Amino acid sequence: MTYASVRSRYLDDTVATASPATLLTMLYDRLVLDLRRAEAAQRSGDRSAANGQLTHAQAIVSELISTLDVTAWDGARQLMSVYTFLLAELVQANISGDAERTAACRSLVEPLGEAWHQAADQLAAGATLEPAGSVPAGIGVARGELGVG
Template identity: 45%
Template sequence: MSASPARLLVMLYDRLLLDLARAQTAQQSESWEVARENLLHAQDIIGELAGSLNVDAWDGAQNLLGIYNYTGTALMNANIYRNVELTRECITILEPLRQSWHDAAAQPLASAPIGHLGTLA
């Protein structure tokens, strides 16, 4: 509860990628219930990220929202159709964003624009 907004965002991304890695492993071993739980949690996190995004704060926000919308739909389909390729695709898309948020959170706040949760954009 004492984490800064930037740290909370990084934590969300870290958990999102952990859920996706677990889902991918479960899909590969046909552990469908485990895959389902992790994919649903990942979808919840994507929804939280999309809902916290201030699309008026910076020029790229609409594009980021598009990525969230796409990956949310892809994860839903990965779950419904038991499609590990869609899960892998989402990992490929979201991992660089996770790293970017880690990098941004390490920068001084004074020079950073506002985006998610009133944090770095």
């Protein structure tokens, strides 16, 4: 077995056994990574690399859109609006090659990712999810879920 096949198998197993909360935070982590890489590629003039990263970021946001249950909690509809805005911005950042637009997308995604990490940690600890600190209002969810499914 090669390193690549072992790594791929490990990642497949990790995703297959992850909870919805863990999957959500994994998506956000990868989205931030894609945006950092895309921004760096745009700043260095490597449009091909930036395109690959931004296309992957768009796929992640599309997945977030398709799995968001807008009836699960009060803030879900607003989060859907953020996702649709973000998707449109990522497309425009890719078309224009605008590193500043990509950076703006990243600055929108990072605090959301941090909030979801906090919510997932609280959920894993069996705590009631309450909006607090840097967690945006509406992140507290009913039914012990993170509004994904």
